[in-house]
Each structure stands twice: as structure tokens, then as C-alpha cells.
Amino acid sequence: CCGLGMWRMSSLLSFSILFLACLAGFSSRLFAVIRFESIIHEFDPWFNYRSTHHLTTNGFYEFLNWFDERAWYPLGRIVGGTVYPGLMVTAGLIHYMLNLLHITVHIRDVCVFLAPVFSGLTAISTFLLTRELWNQGAGLLAACFIAIVPGYISRSVAGSFDNEGIAIFALQFTYYLWVKSVKTGSVFWAIGCCLSYFYMVSAWGGYVFIINLIPLHVFVLMLMQRYSRRVYIAYSTFYIVGLVLSMQIPFVGFQPIRTSEHMAAAGVFALLQAYAFLQYLKDRLTRQEFQTLFLLGVSLAAGVVFLTVIYLTYTGLYAKIHIPIIASVSEHQPTTWVSFFFDLHILVCTFPAGLWFCIKNVNDERVFVALYAISAVYFAGVMVRLMLTLTPVVCMLSAVAFSSVFEHYMGDDTKREKPPQEKAEEGLGPNVKSIVTMLMLMLLMMFAVHCTWVTSNAYSSPSVVLASYNHDGTRNILDDFREAYYWLRQNTDEHARVMSWWDYGYQIAGMANRTTLVDNNTWNNSHIALVGKAMSSNESAAYEIMRSLDVDYVLIIFGGVIGYSGDDINKFLWMVRIAEGEHPKDIRESDYFTPQGEFRVDKAGSPTLLNCLMYKMSYYRFGEMQLDFRTPPGFDRTRNAEIGNKDIKFKHLEEAFTSEHWLVRIYKVKSLDNREPLDHKLRSVVPRQKYTSKKVTGLLYVCT
Amino acid sequence: MSNSVISVISRFLEEYTTTTPNKLKVVDAYLLYILLTGALQFLYCLLVGTFPFNSFLSGFISCVGAFILGVCLRIQINPQNKGDFLSISPERAFADFLFAHTVLHLVVMNFIG
Numbered sequence: 001c002c003g004l005g006m007w008r009m010s011s012l013l014s015f016s017i018l019f020l021a022c023l024a025g026f027s028s029r030l031f032a033v034i035r036f037e038s039i040i041h042e043f044d045p046w047f048n049y050r051s052t053h054h055l056t057t058n059g060f061y062e063f064l065n066w067f068d069e070r071a072w073y074p075l076g077r078i079v080g081g082t083v084y085p086g087l088m089v090t091a092g093l094i095h096y097m098l099n100l101l102h103i104t105v106h107i108r109d110v111c112v113f114l115a116p117v118f119s120g121l122t123a124i125s126t127f128l129l130t131r132e133l134w135n136q137g138a139g140l141l142a143a144c145f146i147a148i149v150p151g152y153i154s155r156s157v158a159g160s161f162d163n164e165g166i167a168i169f170a171l172q173f174t175y176y177l178w179v180k181s182v183k184t185g186s187v188f189w190a191i192g193c194c195l196s197y198f199y200m201v202s203a204w205g206g207y208v209f210i211i212n213l214i215p216l217h218v219f220v221l222m223l224m225q226r227y228s229r230r231v232y233i234a235y236s237t238f239y240i241v242g243l244v245l246s247m248q249i250p251f252v253g254f255q256p257i258r259t260s261e262h263m264a265a266a267g268v269f270a271l272l273q274a275y276a277f278l279q280y281l282k283d284r285l286t287r288q289e290f291q292t293l294f295l296l297g298v299s300l301a302a303g304v305v306f307l308t309v310i311y312l313t314y315t316g317l318y319a320k321i322h323i324p325i326i327a328s329v330s331e332h333q334p335t336t337w338v339s340f341f342f343d344l345h346i347l348v349c350t351f352p353a354g355l356w357f358c359i360k361n362v363n364d365e366r367v368f369v370a371l372y373a374i375s376a377v378y379f380a381g382v383m384v385r386l387m388l389t390l391t392p393v394v395c396m397l398s399a400v401a402f403s404s405v406f407e408h409y410m411g412d413d414t415k416r417e418k419p420p421q422e423k424a425e426e427g428l429g430p431n432v433k434s435i436v437t438m439l440m441l442m443l444l445m446m447f448a449v450h451c452t453w454v455t456s457n458a459y460s461s462p463s464v465v466l467a468s469y470n471h472d473g474t475r476n477i478l479d480d481f482r483e484a485y486y487w488l489r490q491n492t493d494e495h496a497r498v499m500s501w502w503d504y505g506y507q508i509a510g511m512a513n514r515t516t517l518v519d520n521n522t523w524n525n526s527h528i529a530l531v532g533k534a535m536s537s538n539e540s541a542a543y544e545i546m547r548s549l550d551v552d553y554v555l556i557i558f559g560g561v562i563g564y565s566g567d568d569i570n571k572f573l574w575m576v577r578i579a580e581g582e583h584p585k586d587i588r589e590s591d592y593f594t595p596q597g598e599f600r601v602d603k604a605g606s607p608t609l610l611n612c613l614m615y616k617m618s619y620y621r622f623g624e625m626q627l628d629f630r631t632p633p634g635f636d637r638t639r640n641a642e643i644g645n646k647d648i649k650f651k652h653l654e655e656a657f658t659s660e661h662w663l664v665r666i667y668k669v670k671s672l673d674n675r676e677p678l679d680h681k682l683r684s685v686v687p688r689q690k691y692t693s694k695k696v697t698g699l700l701y702v703c704t
Numbered sequence: 705m706s707n708s709v710i711s712v713i714s715r716f717l718e719e720y721t722t723t724t725p726n727k728l729k730v731v732d733a734y735l736l737y738i739l740l741t742g743a744l745q746f747l748y749c750l751l752v753g754t755f756p757f758n759s760f761l762s763g764f765i766s767c768v769g770a771f772i773l774g775v776c777l778r779i780q781i782n783p784q785n786k787g788d789f790l791s792i793s794p795e796r797a798f799a800d801f802l803f804a805h806t807v808l809h810l811v812v813m814n815f816i817g
Contacts, residue, residue: 248815
């Protein structure tokens with residue numbers, strides 16, 4: 001009964017700790033909502049929000065078969081086949097169920113708060129996984145770590161409505177179910193793992209990590225002579241049912257049996273079948289008989305492999321399509337040491353210790369976590385964005401390390417029953433124990449403080465609203481983006497088409513609800529190049545392109561008045577390069593530099609640059625504006641130069657809207673003039689004497 | 705060499721018929737049937753072509769899946785393997801088998817198009 005009482009006590013303790021971890025994770029992600037408002041952040045979440053809105057208003061089948069004609073005009077985008085629907089379906093389902101219970105929540109609020117809620121679920125699944133790997137104490141520590149660690153918060157803050165918010169939960173849960181099925185060898189847990197894997201495939205492209213890590217685990221177990229029937233049951237069931245489940249997502253389609261990223265899983269499956277069958281025969285036959293059959297089997301297998309290789313190379317099916325995980329963005333740079341410490345703090349130091357403990361006391365599931373750790377470290381070192389996949393395993397292994405240390409230095413209460421003649425050098429003195437425990441607790445407290453500071457300062461910016469702080473600490477809010485998008489929404493025709501650079505496409509579609517030409521999906525490089533060419537040519541050439549694309553409005557970002565460095569003039573060279581890639585005869589990057597090779601916007605700048613559409617649109621009437629009595633009129637604060645071309649006149653565009661701090665400028669594209677002025681002088685007509693025929697007048701005289 | 709292979713196989717078959725319990729023989733017969741069905745489907749695909757590829761895949765994977773689940777059931781109810789599966793009684797194994805088949809067939813029905 002004491003045992004049951006202890007169990008009840010410890011389960012109440014576990015429950016309350018987990019609940020507090022969920023609460024901490026949720027509250028820690030709310031900085032942006034409290035400082036600004038409940039709004040969707042950045043760029044990609046706006047597309048996800050728009051799709052979810054479409055799902056809730058039109059229904060599931062309309063969403064799955066949606067062809068969006070308001071994006072990538074005039075091409076359109078097949079949304080149903082090019083998104084991972086898990087995020088939208090999850091948000092839509094929660095919204096539907098809440099409204100069914102007559103709790104009328106707007107879909108925007110569901111989207112904003114989805115990631116914090118799922119962070120709580122991630123903490124619970126990390127607890128379950130670590131408990132399977134080590135023990136309950138480590139599980140609780142891991143749950144607390146992952147609730148507040150900055151590496152995960154960066155992609156799951158309130159307002160960041162993106163795939164990673166639910167994908168990390170699905171990842172941890174799938175791994176928990178996999179470890180459970182390897183431990184028990186039950187088909188029930190394996191099918192559970194398949195269903196969780198299906199959810200992961202619907203949520204994120206990173207499912208490829210699961211479908212390569214699990215076969216690697218099975219392969220390493222086979223190499224380590226740890227093969228058992230449980231592993232066979234777990235993996236075979238997982239592979240085959242998971243395969244058919246993953247092909248139900250339209251975006252994934254037939255990739256699991258065609259692309260190279262999925263071939264490892266198939267290879268390990270075939271190998272496992274062969275190995276299991278050979279084990280079965282070995283049990284029943286004598287050594288010589290087995291050897292005969294083995295030779296026969298090996299030669300048959302070699303023949304099959306040879307024929308397959310010939311078939312594949314002949315038909316070119318095994319094309320090594322190098323599908324990049326993500327397009328080229330700044331998040332693809334290699335990771336610096338600073339990022340590791342910034343995102344993980346003390347955990348990155350204790351994580352190798354945890355890995356060592358797992359390898360020292362190895363069993364089937366600890367092999368799995370060791371492989372997970374090694375592969376995650378490799379990927380995180382390659383790309384900053386993949387720090388996110390490293391974070392869960394770092395939390396788990398640090399929890400293992402901390403748990404072992406605490407157990408060693410705190411948990412000797414039972415040993416005190418030993419007779420007191422044991423000298424102090426037998427164990428550790430109580431002073432040493434308490435000092436070490438104190439140090440560990442201090443480290444954990446500093447970790448918590450660091451996490452909250454990082455979340456508050458670095459990862460809680462909505463990017464749609466900018467804030468700057470004056471000398472006396474008061475806050476200055478720059479709401480230009482939303483001001484401009486709402487102007488567009490309320491003052492333009494519903495079917496108007498807006499041309500801008502691809503960065504802002506999703507935001508325009510989401511907030512202004514207008515048709516865009518190019519957006520962040522960047523699937524069609526030629527179309528983006530056309531827009532880039534329009535931005536970099538002079539006004540007449542650009543007007544032709546804009547007429548051919550039916551553009552009504554042009555939107556640009558200009559940061560010269562406030563010193564905003566992410567504006568379109570700073571991105572201009574990328575537009576030129578992309579345009580040059582498709583139209584090398586019309587656009588040359590060297591034209592936009594001075595003869596000395598500098599990129600300058602003042603009088604010394606190249607004439608091509610000073611007359612291109614982007615320059616004219618950015619600096620129209622800027623020459624009249626004097627920001628400061630110390631600087632001349634037309635002084636660009638971002639480039640720190642006085643602009644060269646102050647007298648700008650447009651023939652085919654007119655200014656429609658400029659936001660308060662000149663951040664967003666919208667121009668209307670005028671239609672063709674009714675009367676084109678002639679391009680030659682009028683013909684001068686010399687009046688000649690009137691010629692009257694004598695015959696007619698003669699006849700008249702005769703008649704009268 | 706071929707002589708010894710034939711003799712090995714015949715000895716194996718003889719040992720199989722005498723030592724395997726009847727329950728496992730029923731499962732083995734079911735597995736053989738599934739194997740033949742799968743081979744037949746693959747042959748059909750090679751001869752006629754892969755046009756509704758999703759239908760072919762769903763049918764073929766259904767055969768492979770049923771085969772694997774049958775093998776898992778056979779492993780779990782084999783009294784010789786009792787040491788590996790202490791928490792799984794034969795009844796539990798069969799219940800898991802039914803559950804897995806429900807999931808498999810639901811997905812196959814959705815995929816068959």
C-alpha cells in the first residue's frame with residue numbers, strides 16, 4: 001500500500017509538473033500578442049492563414065481541389081497539390097469543433113494560438129519519449145526544457161502559423177510510438193506509429209527525416225547483432241502501412257517509391273525480410289543444409305539485384321533528383337557557434353554527456369536516440385534552419401545527463417541506513433553533494449532566465465509591424481505595411497492585379513485580398529524574372545511588360561525616410577540578377593554599376609540605374625523632402641547619399657498611395673491614352689485658289 | 705549441388721509437416737494464398753501496363769501488407785517465441801491483427817480510386 005501511495009504521489013507530482021511545463025511553454029510564446037496584437041506574423045503564415053480561411057468557408061473537398069487564380073496571375077496555382085494540408089486541417093478542425101460547442105472563435109485567433117497550444121503537446125510527447133528511454137525524472141526534465149528552449153520557440157511563437165509548429169509535436173510523438181513498438185513488439189503500437197507518421201507526412205516536408213532515421217536504426221540494430229523478432233514486426237508493419245498512408249497526401253503522391261530519399265527505407269525492408277527468412281531457416285536446418293540453401297539464396301538475390309539495376313538504368317527511373325529541402329534563403333547559411341549557444345544555452349554543453357550515458361548503458365531504444373542525435377547534429381551544422389530538428393534531441397539527452405547527475409548526488413537517502421562505520425571516502429561527503437546540487441540548480445535557473453530573455457528580445461517580432469524606441473524609452477510603432485494593404489483593400493477594384501517583388505506576395509494576398517503576380521512560393525522562376533525585368537527597365541519598356549501582364553497597381557517598399565534597410569532598392573541587385581538569368585540580352589548587371597564598379601544612387605550613379613522604374617518609383621517627389629535641417633533635400637537615410645535624379649516625371653504611372661513614413665508606395669498603371677500624340681510634325685497645307693468651272697455657271701445663266 | 709538442394713528442400717518440407725502445429729499451418733496456407741495473389745497482380749501489371757498506377761499500387765500494397773501482418777501474427781502466436789512476447793497473448797495478437805487490417809483496408813479503399 002506504501003507503493004501504491006508513492007505511485008499516486010509521484011503521478012500527481014508528474015501531472016502537475018507537466019501541466020506547469022505546458023503553461024510555461026504557452027505563456028512564454030505570447031510576448032508578441034501582448035505587445036502588439038493577435039496578428040499573423042511574417043510572410044509564409046499569411047498564405048497558411050488564407051488557405052485555412054478558404055477551408056473553413058468552403059469545406060474540405062473545395063480546399064483539397066482548390067485552384068487559386070488570385071496568385072501568380074495569369075498562371076494560377078494548384079494549391080491542393082502543392083501544400084502540406086496538415087496545418088490547415090488541424091486549425092480548421094479545432095475551429096469547427098469549438099464552433100460546434102458554440103464557442104465562437106474567429107479562425108484568425110485559432111491560427112495565432114495554435115502553435116503555443118501544440119508546444120504544450122510537444123512537451124508531453126517529449127516526456128513520454130524520454131520516459132521510455134531513461135526514466136520518469138529525465139522525462140519531466142525534458143518536458144520542461146523543450147517547453148521554453150529558444151530553438152523551438154523561434155518557429156512556434158504565437159502568430160507564427162507555420163508547419164513547424166505542429167510538425168515537431170508529430171515528430172516526437174511518432175518517435176515515441178516507434179520506441180514503444182520496438183520495445184513491446186506489438187502490432188498495435190506499430191499501427192499507432194503509422195497513423196502518427198501519416199499526420200507527420202501531412203504536416204511537414206521534414207517527414208523524410210523520419211523515413212530515413214527509422215530504417216537506419218533497424219539497420220544498425222542488425223549490424224550490432226541486436227536483431228530480434230520484435231524489431232522485425234515493428235519495422236515491417238510500420239514500413240508497409242506507413243508507405244500506403246503517406247501516399248494519400250496529394251503533394252507526396254508517388255514519391256515514396258520513386259525518389260532517392262525514400263529508397264533507404266525500401267532497401268532496409270527488403271534486407272529485413274531476407275534476414276528474417278534466413279533466421280527462420282537457420283533454426284530448422286543443420287549447418288551444411290543451411291549453407292547450401294544460403295549459397296543458392298545469395299546467388300538468386302544477386303541475380304535479382306543485377307536485373308533491377310539494368311532495368312533501372314535502361315529506363316532511367318532511378319533519376320537522382322536532387323530536391324532541395326528549401327529554396328535559397330538566408331536561413332540556409334551554415335550555423336555559427338553563436339547560434340548554437342543562443343538557441344540552446346546550457347543544454348548544448350550537457351548534451352554530449354547525455355549521449356555518453358546512453359551509449360554506455362546501451363539497449364535497443366538508446367541506439368535509436370544516439371543515431372537521432374548524431375544525424376541531427378550533422379544537419380544542424382549544415383543549415384541554420386535545421387537547428388529546429390536538433391532541439392528536441394538536445395533537450396532529451398541533456399535531461400538524461402541532468403537526471404543522472406541529480407540521481408547520483410541527491411538520491412542516497414536509502415544508503416544512509418548503512419552502519420555509520422563507513423568512512424566518508426566510501427561515498428561522497430554531504431558537503432560535496434549539496435554544492436554540486438546547488439550548482440546544477442543555479443545552471444538551470446540561468447537557463448530559464450536566458451530562454452525568457454531571448455524569446456522576449458529576439459523571437460517575438462511580428463515583422464508586419466515595426467517598433468522603434470526613442471531615447472526616453474517610449475515606443476514608436478510603424479504600421480505602414482498594414483496601412484498600405486488596407487488602403488489597397490478598400491480603395492481598389494476587387495479584381496485589380498498588384499505587381500510587387502515576390503517577398504510581399506503572401507501578405508498582399510492575405511491582408512489586401514488582391515490578385516498578385518508572384519509570391520513567396522517562388523515556383524516559377526521565369527515569371528519572377530519577368531517582374532524583375534519590369535522593375536529594372538526604363539519606364540516605356542516596363543510599361544509594355546505591365547500591359548502584357550494586365551497589371552493595375554505596382555507596390556514597392558522604400559526605406560529611405562526612416563532608414564529601413566530591407567527595402568526594394570537594397571534588394572534591387574537580386575532583381576537584376578534574376579532578370580539577367582532569363583533575359584541576358586536586355587538586362588546586364590554591369591549597366592547598373594558606376595564605371596568604378598560601385599552601386600550608387602547619387603549623381604555619380606549609372607544612368608541606367610537612375611532611369612529605371614524601381615529608382616523612379618522609390619524616389620518620386622523624394623527630392624522635395626527635407627528630413628533634417630542638416631541634410632539636403634532628397635537625402636536617402638538607408639544609403640546615406642543624396643539622390644541623383646530629383647526631377648522625376650512619369651508618363652504611364654501615377655502615384656496612388658504613399659504610407660505615413662513612405663515605407664510602402666503604390667502606383668497606379670494608367671491605361672493607354674485615347675489620342676496618341678503624333679511623332680511627326682503636322683503637314684502644313686497651303687490654301688489654293690478656289691477653282692470654279694465655267695461650264696456650270698454658264699448653264700446656270702442659261703436656265704435662269 | 706542441385707541434388708543436395710533438392711534433398712535439403714525435401715527434408716525441410718518433411719520436418720515442416722511433422723513439427724509445425726496445425727494453427728501455424730493454417731496461417732501458412734493463408735500466407736501462401738496472399739503471396740500467389742500478389743504475384744498474380746504484379747504479373748498483370750507487367751503484361752497490361754501501369755495505367756491507373758494508384759489502383760495497382762493500392763492492390764499490390766494491400767497484398768504485401770496482408771502478408772506482413774500474417775507473418776507478424778504467425779510470429780506472435782508461435783508457442784516457441786513465447787519468451788519474446790511476454791505481454792502479448794495469442795488473443796491480443798489476433799486483436800492487433802484485426803485492428804491493423806481495418807486500418808490497412810480503409811487506406812487501400814481510399815487509394816484505389
